[in-house]
Amino acid sequence: MTSENIKVLAQNKKASHDYFIDEVYEAGIVLFGTEVKSVRMGKVNLKDSFARIENNEVFLYNMHISPYEKGNIFNKDPLRTRKLLLNRREINKLTGYVTQKGYTLVPLRVYLKHGLVKIELAVARGKKLYDKREDIAKRDAKREIERHFKEKQHI
Template structure:
């Protein structure tokens, strides 16, 4: 986590399962009035979200932010497209990388930093099915080793 990071509001655990994350960027996000209240309450889902570059700007799609209970007519569309804020050099780098085949931009987590909502996005390359199976095997083996070590210490 970057230095000074506050409360983590949402994580996209599936992203690390489906992609190899090559590089990460911290991006600001443009929100409407009731969205930030809903996000602060933790009512956000990054599961199927992805980012795309259009006309030199970065946009986040399919991020679900539940409507705010007290928002009445000022509420927002839960799945609306939201603009991400990055420096021009970072966007140019992402444009160059995503032109290569197989690269995607996926949100990894959303958190509060100094009162502002931030999204950690990752430059990702898709995993094949056998890569996912290999990761699961390694995870399971590590868990078995830790369990055996823990049981051995209890004796």
Template structure:
């Protein structure tokens, strides 16, 4: 099986959304973008996906220009096509249109030599949901700290 090597994670997505389901998609890139990704110069923070005419695209993903790429560099914020099966795209399109879900990139990783993106079918969190998650995290951290102190 291919080895997975994580390049970038979208922490903001986990903070702002409930991730109901996740999917794997390939991504259409040019050569200098792949070289820039290999050096870890990619940002998924404010990115989202849209489905247009049966094709799925990622918007707002920033891939910094490759230093040695000169004329071959592309626009860092360009819209990039994702590669998924037609049935999957049609299913996602139906869910997003009917129930108000969003498609958000969760992570970018290498699977073998290919760049893959993990997409999340997400539902937005309200402010009280975010506060509840922060309270749970704080409580868990306090419990771990207390157990660590007790073990000394």
């Protein structure tokens, strides 16, 4: 998804550590004016956020958007529930995934695409502790190999 018209504003780095990512969807998000201004300034946090399907609509919970400084009375609650905009077909597919045991919807990143705020939503399965340890061991081994390779090049 690399394009010259995409500017990443926030990423959920913890998601790839805690979950196996199966599928990724792009969704629009319903925001108010002051929220859009805060998001454009990069004042958004996805750390503990998740999505849920209710009444054939997708809602995002716990995404923190800091209040806009110049927004005064127009500012909304930073942790309010926000609606995600997806096609009916995509929502039906997501519903099928989420009804299976172990699947959840996790936002991966928030970005601007052609001036619109979009969110990348992933269908994910939770990792067990031994999976996380395995990933850490692989990453450490890869780092060790790269470091060893660099040392060989300098000699």
